Amino acid sequence: MKLGDNTTYLLQKEFPTLKQRINNYELLCQLLDGVVISDGHINPGKFKTCLRVTQIKLHIDWLENIQERLASINIKSRIVPLVAKSNEQEKVQLITKSSELFMILRNRWYKNNIKIVPDDLKISSLILADWLMGDGSTGIFKRSPSKLVHVQLYTNSFTYQELQDLQNRLYLFSFNIQEVRPNQFILSLSKSKYVYLFLKLVEPYITESFKYKLKYPDVISLSQAMKKTNKRERNSKGRFIKNEK
Numbered sequence: 001m002k003l004g005d006n007t008t009y010l011l012q013k014e015f016p017t018l019k020q021r022i023n024n025y026e027l028l029c030q031l032l033d034g035v036v037i038s039d040g041h042i043n044p045g046k047f048k049t050c051l052r053v054t055q056i057k058l059h060i061d062w063l064e065n066i067q068e069r070l071a072s073i074n075i076k077s078r079i080v081p082l083v084a085k086s087n088e089q090e091k092v093q094l095i096t097k098s099s100e101l102f103m104i105l106r107n108r109w110y111k112n113n114i115k116i117v118p119d120d121l122k123i124s125s126l127i128l129a130d131w132l133m134g135d136g137s138t139g140i141f142k143r144s145p146s147k148l149v150h151v152q153l154y155t156n157s158f159t160y161q162e163l164q165d166l167q168n169r170l171y172l173f174s175f176n177i178q179e180v181r182p183n184q185f186i187l188s189l190s191k192s193k194y195v196y197l198f199l200k201l202v203e204p205y206i207t208e209s210f211k212y213k214l215k216y217p218d219v220i221s222l223s224q225a226m227k228k229t230n231k232r233e234r235n236s237k238g239r240f241i242k243n244e245k
Contacts, residue, residue, distance in 0.1 A: 024073055028101055031069040033121060034130025038154075042106040044113070048098035049106050053134070054082065057090040061207040062133055066094055075099060117162040123169050128198070129205035138199075138215045141190075147218040151189040151198055152178075160185060173198050192217040 032051065036042065040053045055063055063079050070077050077096040084090050096102065108118045131153050132138075141148040153175075155163055163177045163185045173194045175187040189195055199214055206214060 025101065025104065027073055028075075028105065029120075030122070030124065030126070031073070032066075032105070033118075034124075034127030035066055035134060036105065036109050036115075037117075037121075037127065038131045038134030038136070040134070042102055042109060044106060044110075045098065045103070048100060049102040050098045051077075051094070051096045051102055051105075053094040054091055055093075055134075057081075057092050059133070059207070059209045060092050061209050063092060063094040065207050070096060075101070115157045117158060117165055121169075125201045126205050129202035132202055132213055133206060133210045136213070138195075138213045140215060148190070148192060149195050149215045149217045151195055153187040155186055156180075156184045158185065163187065 032040065035051070035053060039055065040051055043050050043052055053063060053066060060079065067077050067079065075096055077094055079092055079094050082091040082093050108120075109115055132151070135154045137152050137154075139150055139152075141150060155166070158166070160177070160183075166187060167175050167177060170187070173189055174191055175189050178186050178188040180186055189198060195217055199216055203214055
């Protein structure tokens with residue numbers, strides 16, 4: 001991962017050895033990119049920044065999961081209750097301790113205060129699971145003769161070109177780009193065999209309160225899905241997601 005001069009300076013300040021700098025930055029990206037692409041927000045700061053993730057109290061287990069990941073790389077965080085309006089569900093928020101690392105992630109994920117898709121984003125099953133939990137949905141098509149399921153990943157702040165880039169990286173699943181409002185797009189998946197494969201890949205990372213999003217279609221068997229997966233893996237030398245642009 002190529003780092004700019006400013007990024008290198010900040011990492012040198014926070015982590016004294018080269019091994020610490022590279023390992024912590026790359027690991028932080030792996031652990032948090034799915035959170036940021038979905039429901040996370042990196043608060044800007046003059047000198048330091050922090051990560052905030054807000055959810056209804058029902059889904060506090062996801063925030064606790066993120067908190068454990070942060071603790072694994074010695075980043076402190078806390079989960080606090082938020083004051084809800086009378087007609088809203090109770091909400092909680094995860095807030096991290098300020099860190100230069102989050103300033104680096106802020107520069108990577110935002111341009112002119114608008115969230116963008118980083119060029120070096122490496123999509124994994126964990127990232128897709130966070131995306132589905134934080135800013136995705138599954139549903140059953142109405143009027144369908146059998147249980148036909150669709151998956152939607154929300155990307156309203158991204159441009160159409162960025163959606164095409166994400167679509168290309170997720171080539172295995174055959175996501176479609178759907179315009180929901182003028183210049184606002186989402187990624188939509190409806191073919192049963194790809195929905196099944198997607199859900200099987202993210203299932204190990206889905207926390208208990210989000211299990212309801214694991215709606216599997218009835219029209220495909222596990223053996224068919226695995227056969228498709230194995231064929232794709234052989235063709236791509238074991239890589240199921242295309243990360244290069």
